[in-house]
Amino acid sequence: MQTINFLKPNRDNIKNYSIIGSFLVLISLIDVISNAFLKTNLTSFLHGSLSSLFPLILGLIGLNMMRIDYSGNKTLDKLNKNINTNNFNAVLTLLILFSIIKALPPSLSWMILDANISGDSKDACTGTGACWTYIKVWFRRFMYGMYPNEFHWRINTAFILVIALGFVGYFMKENLKKYLALYYVIIYPVIAYLVIYYLISGGSFGLQWVETGAWGGLSLTFIVSFFCLIFCFPLGMIFALGRRSNLPAIKYISICYIEFWRGVPLITVLFMSSVMFPMFLPEDFFMDKLVRVIIAITLFEAAYCAEVIRGGLQSLPRGQYDAAKSLGMGYWKMHIFVILPQALKLVIPGIANTFLALVKDTPLIFVVGLAELAGMLALAKTNPKWLGFAMEGYIFASIIFWIICYAMSKYSYNLEAKYKTER
Amino acid sequence: MNNIIKKFLPQILAVLFVVLIFGFLTINAQTNMDNRGIDFGFGFLSQESSFDVQFSLIEYSGSDSYARAFLVGLLNTLLVSFISIIFCTILGVIIGVARLSSNYLIKNSAAWYVEFFRNIPLLLQIFFWYYAALRALPLPEKANAWFGVTYMTVKGYYIPAMVWENLNVFLYCGLAAIISIIVLRNYANNLRDTQGKQIPVLLYSIALLIILPLLSFLFGGVSLEFELPQLKKLSKISYIYEGGISLPPELIALVLALSLYTSTFVAECVRAGIEGVSKGQKEAAASVGLTPNQVLKLVIMPQALRIIIPPTTNQYLNLTKNSSLAAAIAYPDLVLVFAGTALMQTGKAIEIVSITMLTYLTISLTIAAIMNWYNKKIEIKEK
Numbered sequence: 001m002q003t004i005n006f007l008k009p010n011r012d013n014i015k016n017y018s019i020i021g022s023f024l025v026l027i028s029l030i031d032v033i034s035n036a037f038l039k040t041n042l043t044s045f046l047h048g049s050l051s052s053l054f055p056l057i058l059g060l061i062g063l064n065m066m067r068i069d070y071s072g073n074k075t076l077d078k079l080n081k082n083i084n085t086n087n088f089n090a091v092l093t094l095l096i097l098f099s100i101i102k103a104l105p106p107s108l109s110w111m112i113l114d115a116n117i118s119g120d121s122k123d124a125c126t127g128t129g130a131c132w133t134y135i136k137v138w139f140r141r142f143m144y145g146m147y148p149n150e151f152h153w154r155i156n157t158a159f160i161l162v163i164a165l166g167f168v169g170y171f172m173k174e175n176l177k178k179y180l181a182l183y184y185v186i187i188y189p190v191i192a193y194l195v196i197y198y199l200i201s202g203g204s205f206g207l208q209w210v211e212t213g214a215w216g217g218l219s220l221t222f223i224v225s226f227f228c229l230i231f232c233f234p235l236g237m238i239f240a241l242g243r244r245s246n247l248p249a250i251k252y253i254s255i256c257y258i259e260f261w262r263g264v265p266l267i268t269v270l271f272m273s274s275v276m277f278p279m280f281l282p283e284d285f286f287m288d289k290l291v292r293v294i295i296a297i298t299l300f301e302a303a304y305c306a307e308v309i310r311g312g313l314q315s316l317p318r319g320q321y322d323a324a325k326s327l328g329m330g331y332w333k334m335h336i337f338v339i340l341p342q343a344l345k346l347v348i349p350g351i352a353n354t355f356l357a358l359v360k361d362t363p364l365i366f367v368v369g370l371a372e373l374a375g376m377l378a379l380a381k382t383n384p385k386w387l388g389f390a391m392e393g394y395i396f397a398s399i400i401f402w403i404i405c406y407a408m409s410k411y412s413y414n415l416e417a418k419y420k421t422e423r
Numbered sequence: 424m425n426n427i428i429k430k431f432l433p434q435i436l437a438v439l440f441v442v443l444i445f446g447f448l449t450i451n452a453q454t455n456m457d458n459r460g461i462d463f464g465f466g467f468l469s470q471e472s473s474f475d476v477q478f479s480l481i482e483y484s485g486s487d488s489y490a491r492a493f494l495v496g497l498l499n500t501l502l503v504s505f506i507s508i509i510f511c512t513i514l515g516v517i518i519g520v521a522r523l524s525s526n527y528l529i530k531n532s533a534a535w536y537v538e539f540f541r542n543i544p545l546l547l548q549i550f551f552w553y554y555a556a557l558r559a560l561p562l563p564e565k566a567n568a569w570f571g572v573t574y575m576t577v578k579g580y581y582i583p584a585m586v587w588e589n590l591n592v593f594l595y596c597g598l599a600a601i602i603s604i605i606v607l608r609n610y611a612n613n614l615r616d617t618q619g620k621q622i623p624v625l626l627y628s629i630a631l632l633i634i635l636p637l638l639s640f641l642f643g644g645v646s647l648e649f650e651l652p653q654l655k656k657l658s659k660i661s662y663i664y665e666g667g668i669s670l671p672p673e674l675i676a677l678v679l680a681l682s683l684y685t686s687t688f689v690a691e692c693v694r695a696g697i698e699g700v701s702k703g704q705k706e707a708a709a710s711v712g713l714t715p716n717q718v719l720k721l722v723i724m725p726q727a728l729r730i731i732i733p734p735t736t737n738q739y740l741n742l743t744k745n746s747s748l749a750a751a752i753a754y755p756d757l758v759l760v761f762a763g764t765a766l767m768q769t770g771k772a773i774e775i776v777s778i779t780m781l782t783y784l785t786i787s788l789t790i791a792a793i794m795n796w797y798n799k800k801i802e803i804k805e806k
Contacts, residue, residue, distance in 0.1 A: 081525075082525075082526065082527035083526055083527055083528055085525055085526065089524075089525070089526045089529075092526060092528070092529055093526060093528050093529075096528045096529065096532055097528070247430065247433060247434045247437075248434070249434035249435075249437055249438050250433060250434055250437050253437055253438070253441055259788065259791075260784065262787070263783060263784040263787035263788055263791075264744070264780045264783045264784055264787075265744035265745065265747040265758075265783055266744075267747045267748060267750060267758055268747065268758060268762060268776065268779050268780050268783060269780075271758070271762050271776055271779075272776050272780070275766065275772045275776065276772045276773055276776045276777075279451070279452050279455050279456070279772060279773060280448040280451050280452050280455075281451055281455075282451055283451075283454060283455060283458065359544075360542075360543075360544040360545070361544070362544075363544045363546040363547060364546055364748070366546065366751065367750060367751055374544075374546055374547060374550065377550070378550075381554065390550075390554040390555040390558065391551075391555040391556075391559075394547060394550055394551040394554065394555050395551075395555075397547055398543045398547050398548075398551065401542070401543055401544050401547060402539070402542045402543050405541075405542035405543070405544075406538060406542045409538075409542065
């Protein structure tokens with residue numbers, strides 16, 4: 001049986017085999033690299049499809065020669081264990097490596113080597129690659145929408161203030177800590193609203209009035225998701241408690257509310273807020289479109305929040321309720337001091353996921369005519385001076401949203417680890 | 424007495440609150456509609472719609488009613504959801520299994536795939552495919568054939584159409600095959616329970632599924648021809664494909680974005696499901712003497728599926744709801760046709776938005792009800 005196993009190494013000859021094997025893999029990689037980067041086919045002497053399969057076959061033989069259960073060489077063992085457990089895995093490894101190498105040169109040249117970023121008009125883009133000049137020229141529009149250029153400091157100041165106020169909890173004195181929940185649920189939203197209203201909207205204190213129609217870009221995304229975020233959480237908590245209530249009327253009202261909002265797509269909710277909702281308001285009562293949209297998204301996300309919180313409430317053992325009751329606590333005392341602190345700790349990852357979904361949903365306000373980032377991109381794309389740069393715009397927006405969402409999801413993992421209580 | 428007040432007062436207040444809100448809104452709507460001279464009613468559904476729809480599964484023209492326009496939109500929504508669900512399941516299972524691979528490269532590529540597509544808003548992905556990626560495709564006259572007979576162009580994907588003769592005979596044969604498979608399965612289960620004999624049901628089922636429809640071709644007078652798309656010159660510079668089926672680029676962009684986005688969530692469900700089956704189960708099954716195939720089929724999969732199916736169905740539901748983003752790139756789905764064009768023409772905001780929302784609500788609640796029933800059925804019955 002020696003002849004069949006002639007490509008199979010054993011512990012005595014593994015040194016020679018691994019050298020030959022890695023040499024073969026190296027050749028196959030060099031072939032692919034030269035093909036991708038230098039556009040020269042080293043194996044042009046081979047016939048047709050054999051030429052393109054050549055590196056794969058060579059690499060497979062090489063990896064096959066290196067495969068051994070245990071060699072004693074740490075690097076080789078690690079390699080075998082991780083990418084080279086059997087022939088199927090070896091083929092997949094090679095295919096992934098090859099496709100990364102193949103994809104590198106075109107994407108590199110499009111994004112960096114042949115791209116342009118200088119100049120401030122379309123004519124500056126002469127290369128075959130991406131035209132980052134477009135992003136550079138439109139950057140302020142993408143960030144602030146049609147908000148007047150000279151007032152951008154107002155948006156920045158407002159955001160810095162709101163974020164700073166959000167961190168107040170960290171620096172609060174120990175004896176004030178018990179008011180923290182009160183602060184975040186009631187006082188903070190009000191202050192944030194006032195800051196955004198007086199700074200971004202203006203109209204008083206000598207600041208010029210800027211109507212909400214001019215708001216836009218990424219800052220609008222932040223404003224909408226921020227307000228929906230702080231309002232949907234308390235609302236969701238109320239409905240979660242309502243759904244767990246013993247009182248049938250309250251229970252069924254909560255169930256109807258939650259199931260209704262969870263059953264319809266957000267886009268129809270937005271349509272409702274923009275075309276149907278004005279019909280339901282008193283005649284001479286005007287409500288700004290942005291406010292209507294924020295209310296709609298808040299109501300919508302509150303239902304999802306409620307379900308997440310309900311999951312936390314349900315996972316608490318009955319003993320917690322019984323213990324609280326036996327101490328003579330009433331419904332509200334029991335929930336505020338015993339149940340909710342534990343339940344909310346449990347649902348932090350779920351809540352973070354809901355917030356993540358909320359941020360990812362905000363571009364949808366584009367369909368009712370609010371120009372946040374996706375809307376500004378659509379506007380820029382159809383500008384006659386800047387036709388044909390849709391690709392750059394969407395890649396730019398995707399990168400920005402990806403960074404935000406990825407950071408949020410990583411942060412939620414951290415929170416989960418931090419608040420994990422052993423039971 | 425105190426107890427009764429505690430019990431009923433909050434409920435009465437809550438109901439009163441809801442009634443007051445609804446009453447307030449209804450009275451406002453009434454006065455607003457009176458002032459503007461709009462009347463409430465669903466009579467418009469039978470009126471002539473007089474608008475055209477780009478892409479429709481059933482025959483539709485401007486002289487049809489609004490009700491039919493609604494049906495066109497609904498069918499388009501279901502079509503794009505159905506195709507995307509198939510693709511996202513295939514992709515999701517592959518990625519989910521790949522995340523559990525022992526191969527470092529595969530595991531990490533799969534993880535990055537999930538992190539990448541999950542963290543970009545769906546709307547941006549749809550826009551990217553529609554406005555950026557698909558716009559880079561060749562014009563009809565310059566397109567190369569894929570698989571010899573299909574053409575991917577900037578105006579859409581052209582595939583051969585099937586021309587059937589005696590299609591109903593073929594369908595009856597397919598139905599007969601499915602019924603006989605169900606009967607066979609029951610018989611096999613019965614045989615296994617009473618006598619302990621095993622029949623290769625899967626093999627027989629596949630054979631039935633192939634042979635019965637094949638017989639319909641040989642003896643039932645069924646015939647199938649393909650109508651290939653042909654390039655046709657419209658004017659000096661404009662070409663078009665005629666014949667066959669053309670899938671509009673809106674549909675392709677939607678299917679791509681929806682299935683790539685949802686596949687990441689399906690992949691996570693699949694991974695969680697397979698990880699959720701404890702290793703002891705596999706070892707126990709093997710030690711009883713089951714073959715590896717039997718271990719997978721009889722022990723691992725039933726338990727993994729119990730974990731996988733409920734959240735995956737939820738994802739399918741999300742996909743169906745997300746397909747309403749089609750309106751943003753003008754794919755004629757329910758939202759665009761009905762809550763867009765029809766609303767614009769009739770001005771019946773309340774009626775149309777309510778019908779649209781109720782339709783989605785019905786789909787969601789139906790699937791949720793089926794899922795609850797299914798969960799009850801597969802629940803582990805603890806003693």
